[in-house]
Amino acid sequence: MKCMNCGQENKDAAKACRKCSRDLATPPAWFPDGKWHLKTLGIIYACLVVFYFGVSFILKSLPKPYHIRKIPIEMTPWLGKAKYLPEDQLKAPAK
Numbered sequence: 001m002k003c004m005n006c007g008q009e010n011k012d013a014a015k016a017c018r019k020c021s022r023d024l025a026t027p028p029a030w031f032p033d034g035k036w037h038l039k040t041l042g043i044i045y046a047c048l049v050v051f052y053f054g055v056s057f058i059l060k061s062l063p064k065p066y067h068i069r070k071i072p073i074e075m076t077p078w079l080g081k082a083k084y085l086p087e088d089q090l091k092a093p094a095k
């Protein structure tokens with residue numbers, strides 16, 4: 001068994017390193033390396049791509065008119081150009 005601390009070769013049954021006396025029974029602490037980061041980020045990116053296309057497919061399969069991505073101005077007149085009401089329409093109706 002090779003020591004994770006100093007690299008000294010030890011007997012497989014050894015409980016501590018001959019050279020640095022590190023405890024060989026406990027596993028070494030784990031640290032993420034570049035390969036782990038690439039793999040994890042790749043998995044996250046792949047999940048996001050699958051999610052995006054899944055949501056796009058679901059939105060395209062919606063019935064009319066909910067499948068429309070660019071909503072015509074007739075359906076949303078409040079999103080059109082800012083218009084100010086004429087002065088006479090702002091007044092309270094006469095009794």
Ligand SMILES: [Zn+2]
Pocket residue numbers: 003004005006007008017018019020021022
């Ligand atoms: Zn050692």
